[in-house]
Amino acid sequence: VRAEEESGLGPQVVVVEDVWGPAFDRLGQRVDITYQPDAWSEPEQLANLTRSASVLVVRNRTQVDRSLLAGAGSLGLVARAGVGLDNIDLDAADALGVVVCAALGANARSVAELAVGLALSVARDIPGHDHRCRQGRWDRATGVELAGRCWGVFGLGATGAQTCLLASALGLRTIGYDPYLAAGDLPPGLDRRVERPGEVLAEADVVSLHMPLTPDTSGLVDRDFLASMRPGSYLVNVGRGGLVDEAALLDALDRGHLGGAALDVRAEEPPAVGAIEGHPRVVLTPHVAGLTDRAQDRVVDALGAAIEDVLAGRPAAHAVGRRDRPGPGRFGGPAAGGPADG
Ligand code: 3PG
Numbered sequence: 001v002r003a004e005e006e007s008g009l010g011p012q013v014v015v016v017e018d019v020w021g022p023a024f025d026r027l028g029q030r031v032d033i034t035y036q037p038d039a040w041s042e043p044e045q046l047a048n049l050t051r052s053a054s055v056l057v058v059r060n061r062t063q064v065d066r067s068l069l070a071g072a073g074s075l076g077l078v079a080r081a082g083v084g085l086d087n088i089d090l091d092a093a094d095a096l097g098v099v100v101c102a103a104l105g106a107n108a109r110s111v112a113e114l115a116v117g118l119a120l121s122v123a124r125d126i127p128g129h130d131h132r133c134r135q136g137r138w139d140r141a142t143g144v145e146l147a148g149r150c151w152g153v154f155g156l157g158a159t160g161a162q163t164c165l166l167a168s169a170l171g172l173r174t175i176g177y178d179p180y181l182a183a184g185d186l187p188p189g190l191d192r193r194v195e196r197p198g199e200v201l202a203e204a205d206v207v208s209l210h211m212p213l214t215p216d217t218s219g220l221v222d223r224d225f226l227a228s229m230r231p232g233s234y235l236v237n238v239g240r241g242g243l244v245d246e247a248a249l250l251d252a253l254d255r256g257h258l259g260g261a262a263l264d265v266r267a268e269e270p271p272a273v274g275a276i277e278g279h280p281r282v283v284l285t286p287h288v289a290g291l292t293d294r295a296q297d298r299v300v301d302a303l304g305a306a307i308e309d310v311l312a313g314r315p316a317a318h319a320v321g322r323r324d325r326p327g328p329g330r331f332g333g334p335a336a337g338g339p340a341d342g
Contacts, residue, residue: 011054011311011331012074016040019057019081021297023304031311047071054331055307060084060287061269066092076326076333077310079303082107082290083159084240086213090321097327101306101318105158106298107290111210112162114289115238116170118262119146119206121283122234125260128280144232144259147171152204154197154220155239156181156190159289160210165189167206175200201228206236213240221245226252232259238289241266250275253282264289 011031015024016039024033034053039045040062050056050072057079058064064078066089078088080102093100121127124143132139151167153160156178164174168189175192177200186193194200197220200207207229211217221235221244229235235258237244246267252258260281269287276282290299306316310332315324326333 012052013055013057013307014039014049014053015057016046016049016062017057017059017081019059019296019300019303021300021304023297023300027304027307031307050075055079055310057081057303058087060087062087064088064093066096069093069096069098072098073329074331076331077101077307077316079306080320081296081299081303083157084212085320086240086242094322097323097330097333099306099310099316099319099323099326099332100321101303101316102320103299103302104318104320106302107292107295108158108162110292110295111159111238111289112166113292114264114285115159115163115208115210115236116166118236118238118264118283118285119151119167119208119234122236122260122262122281123206125281127283146206149173149205150175150203151206151208152176152200153190153208153210154178154200155210155212156185156187156193157210159238160208161187161189163208163210172206175203197225198228201225202230204233205230206234208236209239209243211239211243213242218242219245221249223248223251226258229258231257234259235261237262238264241269241271246276250279253279 013031013033015033015035018037034049036049039049047068050068053072053075055077056075059081064087069092075098078093078098078100080088083102083104085102088100090100123146147170149172151172151174153164153176156176160176164176164187167174174190175194176190177194177197226248249261253261262283264285265287302318306318309316310326313332328334
């Protein structure tokens with residue numbers, strides 16, 4: 001017997017971060033949606049809300065760990081309003097019978113637009129000029145033109161590929177590294193794919209990071225990585241803060257080896273104000289690369305489709321784990337003791 005039938009309640013969709021859009025308005029006409037955008041930060045409230053949920057909607061701040069999943073007996077789907085999965089224990093979800101879906105690709109163009117905007121900001125010191133103009137200063141310092149230079153991309157998934165397209169449209173050569181991309185795949189806009197990170201670093205004037213945070217990528221941008229970057233080059237991070245050793249980055253900036261850095265993501269979010277915040281050749285944004293009107297509508301559309309699928313007993317669209325149907329006894333799954341789940 002399914003949990004929702006036992007309880008007499010219909011499916012409960014619980015949104016615990018600020019995720020909303022027209023697709024949820026439509027869904028809300030048929031299904032009970034609880035919208036608690038701050039619940040991610042209150043462990044007790046989060047556990048209480050999740051306990052009876054059929055679907056849990058999160059961004060990147062909710063820690064969807066094994067204990068939260070284990071305490072959520074009717075949960076059939078975790079819907080991640082974005083791409084990064086470092087806040088979700090995918091193995092636990094798979095083992096416990098919970099489907100995880102993510103809006104892969106939905107925010108890629110927006111992330112790429114910000115990556116380019118950040119590179120232009122650093123190369124032309126737009127924030128510094130803005131700041132000085134507001135103080136009545138008129139310092140006409142020379143900037144760096146990007147056309148004809150080389151943009152290097154780490155991670156050739158959707159956001160990296162879109163960044164190649166935009167960089168290429170600006171007249172940069174593009175070079176990329178991604179050990180997980182199928183052999184022979186060359187995203188449009190990418191001029192050359194290389195097998196070793198050092199090949200990117202030797203050529204690129206702008207290096208942008210689009211990798212997920214995993215044990216393999218954590219701290220990837222360390223002293224050696226930075227020392228291998230071209231003198232005067234720029235680092236743009238729109239992946240995850242944990243990819244970069246910030247102390248090593250500060251050192252590379254202070255020694256004048258790097259021309260500048262732009263960080264949309266940080267190891268701790270929000271970060272404590274420190275030397276990075278005070279650095280004149282660092283441009284900062286608060287993890288907003290994917291946060292645009294159109295990207296968010298696409299994200300919510302994708303989650304809405306996956307939720308509709310699970311509620312209707314179909315395989316979930318955009319599933320990212322090993323399962324696309326909930327396990328027995330979970331919402332949308334076969335009744336406990338019924339047919340084996342897939
Ligand atoms: C992502 O992983 O898609 C981005 O980091 C944006 O995530 P968020 O919109 O959930 O903050």
